[in-house]
Amino acid sequence: xxxxxxxxxxxxxVKPTRTSTARARKxxxxxxxxxxAVVIAVLWTLPTFGLGISSLRPEREIKTTGWWTFxxxxxITLDNYRDVLAAEGSEGLGAFFVNSFIITIPxxxxxxxxxxxxxxxxxxxxxxxxxxxxxxxxxxxxxxIQVTLIPLLTLYVDAGLVGSFWTIWLSHSIFALPxxxxxxxxxxxxxxxxxxxxxxxxxxxxxxxxFRVLLPLLxxxxxxxxxxxxxxxxxxxxxxxxxxxxxxxxxxxTVALANLSGTxxxxxxxxxxxxxxxxxxxxxxxxxxxxxFVRGLLAGGxxx
Amino acid sequence: MGIxxxxxxxxxxxxxxxxxxxxxxxxDRWVAYLYLAPVVLMLAVGLIYPAGRTIWQSFFDAAGTSxxxxxxxxxxxxxxxxxxxxxxxxxxxVVTPFVATAVGLLYAVLVDKARLEAFAKALIxxxxxxxxxxxxxxxxxxxxxxxxxxxxxxxxxxxxxIVWAGGTxxxxxxxxxxxxxxxxxxxxxxxxxxxxxxxxxxxxxIPDDVVEAARLDGVSPVGMFRYVTLxxxxxxxxxxxxxxxxxTLKVFDIVRTMTGGxxxxxxxxxxxxxxxxxxxxxxxxxxxAVLLFVLVIPIVVYNVRQLRAAEAS
Numbered sequence: 001x002x003x004x005x006x007x008x009x010x011x012x013x014v015k016p017t018r019t020s021t022a023r024a025r026k027x028x029x030x031x032x033x034x035x036x037a038v039v040i041a042v043l044w045t046l047p048t049f050g051l052g053i054s055s056l057r058p059e060r061e062i063k064t065t066g067w068w069t070f071x072x073x074x075x076i077t078l079d080n081y082r083d084v085l086a087a088e089g090s091e092g093l094g095a096f097f098v099n100s101f102i103i104t105i106p107x108x109x110x111x112x113x114x115x116x117x118x119x120x121x122x123x124x125x126x127x128x129x130x131x132x133x134x135x136x137x138x139x140x141x142x143x144x145i146q147v148t149l150i151p152l153l154t155l156y157v158d159a160g161l162v163g164s165f166w167t168i169w170l171s172h173s174i175f176a177l178p179x180x181x182x183x184x185x186x187x188x189x190x191x192x193x194x195x196x197x198x199x200x201x202x203x204x205x206x207x208x209x210x211f212r213v214l215l216p217l218l219x220x221x222x223x224x225x226x227x228x229x230x231x232x233x234x235x236x237x238x239x240x241x242x243x244x245x246x247x248x249x250x251x252x253x254t255v256a257l258a259n260l261s262g263t264x265x266x267x268x269x270x271x272x273x274x275x276x277x278x279x280x281x282x283x284x285x286x287x288x289x290x291x292x293f294v295r296g297l298l299a300g301g302x303x304x
Numbered sequence: 305m306g307i308x309x310x311x312x313x314x315x316x317x318x319x320x321x322x323x324x325x326x327x328x329x330x331x332d333r334w335v336a337y338l339y340l341a342p343v344v345l346m347l348a349v350g351l352i353y354p355a356g357r358t359i360w361q362s363f364f365d366a367a368g369t370s371x372x373x374x375x376x377x378x379x380x381x382x383x384x385x386x387x388x389x390x391x392x393x394x395x396x397x398v399v400t401p402f403v404a405t406a407v408g409l410l411y412a413v414l415v416d417k418a419r420l421e422a423f424a425k426a427l428i429x430x431x432x433x434x435x436x437x438x439x440x441x442x443x444x445x446x447x448x449x450x451x452x453x454x455x456x457x458x459x460x461x462x463x464x465x466i467v468w469a470g471g472t473x474x475x476x477x478x479x480x481x482x483x484x485x486x487x488x489x490x491x492x493x494x495x496x497x498x499x500x501x502x503x504x505x506x507x508x509x510i511p512d513d514v515v516e517a518a519r520l521d522g523v524s525p526v527g528m529f530r531y532v533t534l535x536x537x538x539x540x541x542x543x544x545x546x547x548x549x550x551x552t553l554k555v556f557d558i559v560r561t562m563t564g565g566x567x568x569x570x571x572x573x574x575x576x577x578x579x580x581x582x583x584x585x586x587x588x589x590x591x592x593a594v595l596l597f598v599l600v601i602p603i604v605v606y607n608v609r610q611l612r613a614a615e616a617s
Contacts, residue, residue: 037414040407041427044493047442048431050461054445066459106308113316114346117339127333133340140351142604144554146576146593148354150361150586155349169308174350177343206335207324235435237557242581254437258561261441268445268459275441279434286433290426297498298505 055080055272062268080273093274096248096256100234100281102165103252107172107233108226114173115180116222120210122181123188124196134185140178148175149242156243165250167243172233180225183296187221188214224296227289231282253278315342355597362590376591386575392484393571396491396555397599401548404492405541408499413529416507425504429497436494436557443490444562447476480568487569490558495551499544506540507533539614546607550600572596 053067056076061069085094121127122134156167191214199209237254244250257274260267286293319342323335365372380386408428415424431439448460452473458464463473476486510533518532534541556573563569565578572592580589 033414037411037418037424040411040414041424044428044431044496046461047446047493048434051442051445063459065457066461066464068461068464102305106305106312109309110312113312114342117316117319118343121336121339125332125336125339127336130336133344137343137347140347142597142600143351143355144573144593144596144600146554146556146573147358147597148351149593150580150590151354151357152350155354165305165308170346170350174346177347178351181343205324206332207320210320231433235437237435237437237560238577241577254435254557257437257441258557261437261444261561262564268448271441272445275438279438282433282435283430286430287426294429294501297501 051272051275054268055276057269059269062272063266080269081277084270084273085277093253093256093277096251096253097277099250100252100254100278103168103172103240103250104230104233106165106169107176108229110169111173111176111180111229112222112226115177115184115225116215116218117210118177118181119184119188120206120214122185124209125206137178137181141182145175145238149238153242162243163250168240168250171239171243172229172236175239176229176232180229183225184218184221187218191217220292220295223289223292227285227293228296230285231293234282358590358593361586362594364587364590366585366587368586372587376587377595379588380591380595388480388568389570389572389575391481392569393553393599395481395484396488396552396571397549399485399488400491400495400552401545403488404495404548405499405503405544407492407496408501408544409503409541411496412500412504412507413533416504425497425500428500431494432497434494436490436555437561439490439494440558440561443486443493444477447486449473449475477563477569478567483563483567483569487558487562490562491552491555495548499548502540502544503537506537510536539610542610543607546603546610549603553596553599553603572599 050067053070054062056078057067057070058075058077058079061075084092085097086092118137122130122137152171153162153167156162161167161170195213196209199213204212234252235254236252237258240252240255241258244252244255248256253274257271257278260274261271319338323338326334326338361368362376363371363373365375380390411424411428415421418424434442445459446461447463448458449463450456450458450460450473458467458473462476466473477483514536515528515532518528523531554573555571556577559565559569559571559574560577565574570578572595576589576592576596579585579592
């Protein structure tokens with residue numbers, strides 16, 4: 001709502017008021033309120049923090065004492081990370097980590113480009129059947145991916161694609177399209193029609209308008225959706241498990257980690273380090289691009 | 305990866321080249337169809353056909369060969385195992401959205417315009433960027449249990465707290481139905497940040513003069529929340545509740561990573577995977593997927609109607 005109406009700003013506006021509003025709110029921030037906020041913040045941070053400390057402790061200590069003893073007898077080692085990344089055979093997470101990148105990058109680029117073309121057509125070209133088609137695409141957002149998995153797998157088997165990255169790239173792209181088209185269409189509708197008229201009068205065709213006029217204005221929206229899609233694909237387990245289930249060659253790190261958790265449920269030195277390896281990329285992406293991500297969330301959350 | 309991106313860039317290039325050739329006027333519609341062609345093709349093959357196929361399949365037996373009518377649906381609503389799955393799913397969908405939204409709303413109000421607001425929000429929001437698998441491992445470690453014997457020390461935080469308080473350590477993930485609540489806690493931990501972000505933006509969008517007017521009337525902070533803040537952000541609250549509800553219905557990773565669906569913790573989305581890919585019961589798996597679909601629809605419809613109502617007023 002607020003986010004989509006100002007396509008060029010990056011965060012929802014925060015008014016730096018020192019007016020009576022601020023004073024009224026100040027009364028709400030009693031010691032009890034502050035305490036409640038701190039308690040929630042600690043509850044939300046401590047579990048991750050504990051696992052992070054554990055991942056740096058020697059194996060024997062992780063298995064016999066709690067991570068909080070680290071503060072009285074600190075010992076640090078990177079052995080867990082070395083073991084979990086480079087271990088022989090299917091237990092080494094290093095290869096899966098690379099797979100995650102190979103899966104994620106095309107799975108972000110392909111749907112964004114296709115959705116941008118489609119959103120342009122829906123937003124700026126009049127053609128018969130436009131409304132019906134748009135509503136149909138919008139409605140497809142409610143199809144849970146579980147409903148599609150088995151027939152899709154059969155199609156892939158028939159096409160001889162199983163065991164390759166193609167199955168995962170295609171699936172993620174397809175599942176992302178309805179939401180991507182819907183979001184980009186909303187952003188495109190916000191762009192003043194006069195801008196496009198002017199370009200058209202100057203003799204620009206659809207392709208020039210798309211690249212010269214729309215694309216620069218759409219960059220924040222594309223970034224927002226791109227981050228969304230990146231996190232979703234990177235963190236996905238179900239799609240990867242279904243289409244890369246058998247072969248370790250194309251499985252991402254989430255699959256490897258889930259298997260490790262199932263078969264080696266007590267190998268905390270491997271699990272803690274492995275979890276941190278898998279977490280580091282989305283967290284870095286999130287921290288660097290937080291404001292775009294939040295905007296994407298607001299645009300999607302409030303309209304979807 | 306290079307080939308995929310290259311091939312794909314070539315396809316888009318051809319589309320754009322052809323579109324550039326088509327003139328204005330009535331040619332416009334052909335540009336539109338050209339732009340939509342890849343999307344329509346992918347959605348038809350990848351979503352519409354498979355969805356129809358799964359619905360059809362749900363009326364067939366385990367091997368997918370002989371027609372059994374509504375037997376699979378009958379099994380879901382009568383067999384004790386499947387009823388446990390349904391009970392758990394109801395528990396997930398009822399508890400998660402409300403608790404996550406309540407925590408998110410409380411936190412958004414508490415840190416609104418406080419010092420270090422951005423940092424405080426990032427702490428709660430960070431779990432959103434972590435995979436469900438990663439989050440499950442983080443919480444498995446919190447719930448980790450060691451037998452209560454001399455010389456054995458707890459390594460899971462929760463049991464250590466119990467021990468420090470003089471209690472006996474528990475196997476949190478084994479005792480049904482409580483174990484489901486401990487799994488739900490993980491989902492709440494992940495989703496509260498989403499609720500907080502959306503609701504915080506909604507709170508900041510409340511016009512200052514409304515707050516001002518209420519304050520001049522002498523409304524207390526609690527009254528302010530009850531009579532000004534809450535009614536103003538109602539549409540956002542509905543969206544957050546329904547979005548988390550839909551996400552919760554489809555949750556699969558947490559159950560699979562933490563318990564694998566053992567100890568009576570399975571939910572519909574996880575049971576679908578187990579039946580389809582582990583037990584080889586394609587018919588029942590398909591029926592569970594369809595059930596998921598059917599359960600999502602009313603939540604979405606409610607959401608859309610609320611949005612319409614909010615926009616109309």
